[in-house]
Amino acid sequence: xxxxxxxxxxxxxxxxxxxxxxxxxxxxxxxxxxxxxxxxxxxxxxxxxxxxxxxxxxxxxxxxxxxxxxxxxxxxxxxxxxxxxxxxxxxxxxxxxxxxxxxxxxxxxxxxxxxxxxxxxxxxxxxxxxxxxxxxxxxxxxxxxxxxxxxxxxxxxxxxxxxxxxxxxxxxxxxxxxxxxxxxxxxxxxxxxxxxxxxxxxxxxxxxxxxxxxxxxxxxxxxxxxxxxxxxxxxxxxxxxxxxxxxxxxxxxxxxxxxxxxxxxxxxxxxxxxxxxxxxxxxxxxxxxxxxxxxxxxxxxxxxxxxxxx
Amino acid sequence: xxxxxxxxxxxxxxxxxxxxxxxxxxxxxxxxxxxxxxxxxxxxxxxxxxxxxxxxxxxxxxxxxxxxxxxxxxxxxxxxxxxxxxxxxxxxxxxxxxxxxxxxxxxxxxxxxxxxxxxxxxxxxxxxxxxxxxxxxxxxxxxxxxxxxxxxxxxxxxxxxxxxxxxxxxxxxxxxxxxxxxxxxxxxxxxxxxxxxxxxxxxxxxxxxxxxxxxxxxxxxxxxxxxxxxxxxxxxxxxxxxxxxxxxxxxxxxxxxxxxxxxxxxxxxxxxxxxxxxxxxxxxxxxxxxxxxxxxxxxxxxxx
Amino acid sequence: xxxxxxxxxxxxxxxxxxxxxxxxxxxxxxxxxxxxxxxxxxxxxxxxxxxxxxxxxxxxxxxxxxxxxxxxxxxxxxxxxxxxxxxxxxxxxxxxxxxxxxxxxxxxxxxxxxxxxxxxxxxxxxxxxxxxxxxxxxxxxxxxxxxxxxxxxxxxxxxxxxxxxxxxxxxxxxxxxxxxxxxxxxxxxxxxxxxxxxxxxxxxxxxxxxxxxxxxxxxxxxxxxxxxxxxxxxxxxxxxxxxxxxxxxxxxxxxxxxxxxxxxxxxxxxxxxxxxxxxxxxxxxxxxxxxxxxxxxxxxxxxxxxxxxxxxxxxxxxxxxxxxxxxxx
Numbered sequence: 001x002x003x004x005x006x007x008x009x010x011x012x013x014x015x016x017x018x019x020x021x022x023x024x025x026x027x028x029x030x031x032x033x034x035x036x037x038x039x040x041x042x043x044x045x046x047x048x049x050x051x052x053x054x055x056x057x058x059x060x061x062x063x064x065x066x067x068x069x070x071x072x073x074x075x076x077x078x079x080x081x082x083x084x085x086x087x088x089x090x091x092x093x094x095x096x097x098x099x100x101x102x103x104x105x106x107x108x109x110x111x112x113x114x115x116x117x118x119x120x121x122x123x124x125x126x127x128x129x130x131x132x133x134x135x136x137x138x139x140x141x142x143x144x145x146x147x148x149x150x151x152x153x154x155x156x157x158x159x160x161x162x163x164x165x166x167x168x169x170x171x172x173x174x175x176x177x178x179x180x181x182x183x184x185x186x187x188x189x190x191x192x193x194x195x196x197x198x199x200x201x202x203x204x205x206x207x208x209x210x211x212x213x214x215x216x217x218x219x220x221x222x223x224x225x226x227x228x229x230x231x232x233x234x235x236x237x238x239x240x241x242x243x244x245x246x247x248x249x250x251x252x253x254x255x256x257x258x259x260x261x262x263x264x265x266x267x268x269x270x271x272x273x274x275x276x277x278x279x280x281x282x283x284x285x286x287x288x289x290x291x292x293x294x295x296x297x298x299x300x301x302x303x304x305x306x307x308x309x310x
Numbered sequence: 311x312x313x314x315x316x317x318x319x320x321x322x323x324x325x326x327x328x329x330x331x332x333x334x335x336x337x338x339x340x341x342x343x344x345x346x347x348x349x350x351x352x353x354x355x356x357x358x359x360x361x362x363x364x365x366x367x368x369x370x371x372x373x374x375x376x377x378x379x380x381x382x383x384x385x386x387x388x389x390x391x392x393x394x395x396x397x398x399x400x401x402x403x404x405x406x407x408x409x410x411x412x413x414x415x416x417x418x419x420x421x422x423x424x425x426x427x428x429x430x431x432x433x434x435x436x437x438x439x440x441x442x443x444x445x446x447x448x449x450x451x452x453x454x455x456x457x458x459x460x461x462x463x464x465x466x467x468x469x470x471x472x473x474x475x476x477x478x479x480x481x482x483x484x485x486x487x488x489x490x491x492x493x494x495x496x497x498x499x500x501x502x503x504x505x506x507x508x509x510x511x512x513x514x515x516x517x518x519x520x521x522x523x524x525x526x527x528x529x530x531x532x533x534x535x536x537x538x539x540x541x542x543x544x545x546x547x548x549x550x551x552x553x554x555x556x557x558x559x560x561x562x563x564x565x566x567x568x569x570x571x572x573x574x575x576x577x578x579x580x581x582x583x584x585x586x587x588x589x590x591x592x593x594x595x596x597x598x599x600x601x602x603x604x605x606x607x608x609x610x611x612x613x614x
Numbered sequence: 615x616x617x618x619x620x621x622x623x624x625x626x627x628x629x630x631x632x633x634x635x636x637x638x639x640x641x642x643x644x645x646x647x648x649x650x651x652x653x654x655x656x657x658x659x660x661x662x663x664x665x666x667x668x669x670x671x672x673x674x675x676x677x678x679x680x681x682x683x684x685x686x687x688x689x690x691x692x693x694x695x696x697x698x699x700x701x702x703x704x705x706x707x708x709x710x711x712x713x714x715x716x717x718x719x720x721x722x723x724x725x726x727x728x729x730x731x732x733x734x735x736x737x738x739x740x741x742x743x744x745x746x747x748x749x750x751x752x753x754x755x756x757x758x759x760x761x762x763x764x765x766x767x768x769x770x771x772x773x774x775x776x777x778x779x780x781x782x783x784x785x786x787x788x789x790x791x792x793x794x795x796x797x798x799x800x801x802x803x804x805x806x807x808x809x810x811x812x813x814x815x816x817x818x819x820x821x822x823x824x825x826x827x828x829x830x831x832x833x834x835x836x837x838x839x840x841x842x843x844x845x846x847x848x849x850x851x852x853x854x855x856x857x858x859x860x861x862x863x864x865x866x867x868x869x870x871x872x873x874x875x876x877x878x879x880x881x882x883x884x885x886x887x888x889x890x891x892x893x894x895x896x897x898x899x900x901x902x903x904x905x906x907x908x909x910x911x912x913x914x915x916x917x918x919x920x921x922x923x924x925x926x927x928x929x930x931x932x933x934x935x936x937x938x939x940x941x942x943x
Contacts (some may be wrong), residue, residue, distance in 0.1 A: 011453070014450070015453055015454055015457045018450070018451075018453075018454035018457075019454060019457060019458060022454070022458070022466075023466060025470075026466045026467060026469065026470040027466060027469060027470070125676065137595060137598060137599070138591070138595065140598075141542070141591050141594040141595040141598060142587070142590075142591045142594075143546060143549055143550065143553075143566075143569075143587055143590050143591070145550065145553050145569065146569055146583070146584075146586075146587030146590065146591070147587075149569065149572075149573065149576060149583045149584075149587070150583075150584065150587070152576060153576050153580045153583070153584075157576065157577060202717060203712060203714055203717040203718045204717060204718055204719055204720040204721070206672065206674070206712065206718075207712065207718045207719065207720075207780070207783075208720070208731075209672055209674075209704070210670060210672060210704055210705065210709070210710040210712075211704065211705035211709075211731065211732045211735070211783070212701050212702060212703070212704035212705035212706060212732065212735055212736060213701075213705075213731065213735060214701060215697075222720055222723075225720075225722050225723075226720070226721065226722055229722075240459070241459070241460075244459035244460075244461075244462060245459065245460065245461050247461060247554065248461075248550055248553060248554065251553070251554065252573065259461075262462060262465065263465070263554055263555075263556075266465055266469055266556065267555065269469075274469070278462055278465075278466055281459055281462050282457070282458055282459060282462060285457065285458070285459040286457050289457065299722075300721075300722070301721065301722055301767045301769070302721060302767070302769045305766075305767055305770065
């Protein structure tokens with residue numbers, strides 16, 4: 001377990017470095033001079049050069065990159081060109097919002113998806129199984145932003161049950177969480193069903209029943225605990241997707257989350273902010289994947305306890 | 311025309327003979343195709359896909375209006391005889407824009423997947439065949455690409471490349487090649503130890519020959535399935551990016567950017583946002599179900 | 615009048631598959647005497663495993679159904695019992711161990727948890743009492759350092775040890791009948807001998823009756839008191855172990871015994887039984903073994919022989935009936 005953790009940690013650091021190189025290269029070498037864009041008036045070459053030097057944008061690649069990395073490690077990405085807000089402040093502010101949205105969405109998706117998957121697996125081949133599978137295919141195939149708009153139209157406007165924008169109170173999160181959550185509920189149902197079906201076929205399930213364990217208990221205790229291992233990992237990465245792919249829902253509901261921050265930074269060519277958001281979101285994604293992998297090792301005794309003495 | 315009839319008749323006879331155990335041998339693809347034909351849902355979805363492709367190709371003949379023709383006299387009209395789905399904020403016919411939008415979605419979906427497959431197969435087979443250091447380097451690169459959250463990565467690439475449809479192809483290709491590469495790498499690793507690859511090597515074939523003639527044709531069914539199942543993903547990405555304003559720019563009609571424009575008008579003309587989304591959903595479902603059916607037909611052992 | 619722990623009469627278990635009706639168990643009858651071991655032998659697919667699963671009412675497949683017969687255990691017909699009543703019998707009165715010890719234990723629970731589970735379900739015990747009994751059982755199956763093993767996971771044990779754990783688990787509630795479905799097939803030959811010896815020993819100690827299902831006549835010779843030979847879903851011969859080995863009656867049994875190479879036999883080739891077990895959709899009209907039988911006559915191919923009694927033995931073969939001599943073909 002320990003060596004596995006170390007290996008994964010080393011790999012994570014390597015991956016983060018790689019991501020930083022790609023991010024930096026893609027964004028710093030942007031065609032269309034950000035400085036010229038920033039200086040709204042038609043500035044002459046001299047002013048541009050002066051501002052560039054000020055910002056350190058005229059230095060060679062390696063030096064710029066090292067500065068970038070130094071800053072990144074301290075989560076210091078400078079100040080936004082446009083809003084003049086310190087980038088790290090903006091990141092934290094917006095990430096809190098997105099985190100709240102992702103958590104609600106995840107809970108919703110898990111509550112709907114996982115039991116549906118178990119139900120479908122246990123009733124395999126019957127009508128209810130097909131129904132669950134059809135619904136999950138629809139859930140996965142409908143674009144999340146489209147579902148969000150439809151929810152807005154029906155529940156927000158026609159029925160007026162929920163607000164369609166804003167983010168101050170919890171009720172604002174209901175529709176967005178449903179939009180984001182149902183999309184992943186379908187995925188979770190499918191994964192749960194597949195994993196349960198595989199486990200229910202195993203010999204130890206037969207042994208448990210031969211011991212006289214009640215059928216429902218066999219499903220919940222013997223089968224689920226084994227099935228959970230792959231489910232948790234796949235479902236965990238779904239949480240990562242929810243956190244890092246929220247920009248679509250955030251745009252529909254005008255929620256000031258980190259996704260929206262990234263999109264705005266991109267349209268404004270706001271270099272520090274853009275670099276900051278991309279690095280931050282990528283970082284979060286990588287960390288979640290790491291945690292998910294480690295949890296897999298924790299949950300499976302074969303990895304956790306190791307071979308031991310036979 | 312009569313030739314087509316004859317072909318169908320012969321095929322039916324062939325099937326009958328196989329059923330009655332009169333003939334035993336049949337090629338791998340013929341077997342797979344038969345299995346596929348038995349899967350009614352998958353065949354239904356195949357027809358939907360072909361239908362969509364026909365619409366895309368013949369859009370100019372099918373669409374009632376030019377999708378970019380603006381008509382300020384007929385702005386934001388509710389559905390009528392003249393405009394079946396109404397008009398948008400520039401007076402353009404929504405139905406025509408949806409029909410033309412299929413061109414964008416299908417061409418980007420299929421095109422991006424082909425790019426991704428070429429890159430994926432190339433890198434995957436090289437990594438799988440050579441192993442060792444080459445494999446290590448390529449695998450690390452694959453890890454880095456896979457560790458980037460999808461949409462953010464696409465955004466970063468589009469920022470770098472600039473807007474435009476070719477750039478969108480490249481961005482989506484870069485986003486999805488890793489999955490194919492992983493699968494091909496795995497398969498090549500299994501196949502390279504087989505005896506007939508050994509035989510090729512012994513008879514003096516060089517590496518390029520072995521990879522292209524021996525290994526890749528055996529992965530063909532995997533490649534086909536990955537392309538088919540990857541197309542709906544690519545279509546979703548394109549729609550999402552266009553929705554955010556990073557993908558296809560108006561006035562070119564994309565289902566994604568139509569939904570984005572429609573946002574402002576959901577109170578007045580909800581149909582404007584609903585219909586393009588429906589188009590996306592139908593396309594994606596059709597490709598997903600057909601792709602699943604194709605995979606089951608080509609390799610029944612993988613079936614759940 | 616023998617004291618039978620279980621009496622199976624005319625058991626029929628069919629599978630209604632897409633490809634046709636599979637009569638996996640087709641009119642099987644036998645008894646297991648108290649304190650004795652009944653060996654059930656036959657090739658793969660002859661229905662021996664399905665027979666034991668039918669007794670436990672664990673036919674899980676959607677297409678499988680017990681179509682008829684009676685299974686009398688402790689004076690009651692198991693096939694008439696409700697699921698809940700069966701559940702109370704499983705593990706407590708009738709226990710079963712399976713072929714693959716590698717996969718028959720749940721990988722995410724410790725050995726101790728799995729053994730005590732049966733105890734806690736069926737007996738009124740506290741957790742501590744169950745733990746004590748579990749460790750006792752581990753000692754009984756001769757696992758060294760049982761206290762340590764109690765907290766270990768299945769993957770930390772070898773195949774032979776896992777099978778011992780299975781036996782400990784099965785016997786923990788002191789069942790009257792232990793069904794062993796090919797328990798040694800997946801194990802090394804030396805471990806095989808140890809496990810069989812263990813089962814024999816425990817049988818003496820606890821008085822449990824045993825049903826030993828196997829395709830290996832060597833196993834039968836080791837442990838069985840009585841033997842039942844199955845072929846294509848039917849019983850073809852029933853006799854005591856000594857009788858079977860001394861003088862097999864049914865041609866199939868004869869063939870099986872012939873297949874075992876003998877040390878003192880100076881032969882060039884291994885002998886086999888010609889042909890293969892017929893698939894369910896190409897069952898011959900008469901005796902299922904007739905296509906492969908060196909003695910087959912027309913009557914064998916046309917009519918299914920009945921199970922007839924000869925002294926203390928039973929055999930399903932026309933050779934031992936009057937009709938045989940009449941048929942010259």
